[in-house]
Amino acid sequence: xxxxxxxxxxxxxxxxxxxxxxxxxxxxxxxxxxxxxxxxxxxxxxxxxxxxxxxxxxxxxxxxxxxxxxxxxxxxxxxxxxxxxxxxxxxxxxxxxxxxxxxxxxxxxxxxxxxxxxxxxxxxxxxxxxxxxxxxxxxxxxxxxxxxxxxxxxxxxxxxxxxxxxxxxxxxxxxxxxxxxxxxxxxxxxxxxxxxxxxxxxxxxxxxxxxxxxxxxxxxxxxxxxxxxxxxxxxxxxxxxxxxxxxxxxxxxxxxxxxxxxxxxxxxxxxxxxxxxxxxxxxx
Numbered sequence: 001x002x003x004x005x006x007x008x009x010x011x012x013x014x015x016x017x018x019x020x021x022x023x024x025x026x027x028x029x030x031x032x033x034x035x036x037x038x039x040x041x042x043x044x045x046x047x048x049x050x051x052x053x054x055x056x057x058x059x060x061x062x063x064x065x066x067x068x069x070x071x072x073x074x075x076x077x078x079x080x081x082x083x084x085x086x087x088x089x090x091x092x093x094x095x096x097x098x099x100x101x102x103x104x105x106x107x108x109x110x111x112x113x114x115x116x117x118x119x120x121x122x123x124x125x126x127x128x129x130x131x132x133x134x135x136x137x138x139x140x141x142x143x144x145x146x147x148x149x150x151x152x153x154x155x156x157x158x159x160x161x162x163x164x165x166x167x168x169x170x171x172x173x174x175x176x177x178x179x180x181x182x183x184x185x186x187x188x189x190x191x192x193x194x195x196x197x198x199x200x201x202x203x204x205x206x207x208x209x210x211x212x213x214x215x216x217x218x219x220x221x222x223x224x225x226x227x228x229x230x231x232x233x234x235x236x237x238x239x240x241x242x243x244x245x246x247x248x249x250x251x252x253x254x255x256x257x258x259x260x261x262x263x264x265x266x267x268x269x270x271x272x273x274x275x276x277x278x279x280x281x282x283x284x
Contacts, residue, residue, distance in 0.1 A: 059077075229250075
């Protein structure tokens, strides 16, 4: 049976995940399983189990539940996993993706309608959050914006991931927050491009139909783990790690790259759109 002690959830969440990993290793060894053997029984690789134990990677709830079944730990790991996710600053459906984002070595992002979260300015993010939550308190809005902006710190890290973004041209044209906010947002994207923090391509209206019509997608690669894809719908998100499915998403992304403008032409279009918003702001 699992140890009924729990980490202090008011402290570091990473420390709590380390507790999860240490307890998983202890329970696995007591049950006489190798990492490979336990992984086979819960439908992940032995390398994944090792990364869970080292708190490098965090399991999804369904995997934690299967671990409980195999190790006969009376729901301990499932409950602990849910508690950690509930304590996240992010929506439940996004929490696991946010954890992985922080350790990814490469991120490929496709944004069909809004500037990706990692590139957003506070004023742009605030306009989006307010549009999604018109009756929310200011406290809720500001905490949501802070959580989103804090994610972008990974682009300033010395170990920052390679970050490749494809945005549809409509992202440049929709005046989220008004023309002044939009001009500031696009200038921020331009600055990140010029500092080599992100490589951005624009999929122009002229490209017509494309491989990911109406779909956002997000690919992450890791130093010692298989790649993962993330997709999102209304109040739901899916982390996809089945190799065949991830390969299919990678093929979609390759098709988008082929249809998008070159980085140089994309930068010129973003600069032009920023100037258009500036002119609109000056005539208001």
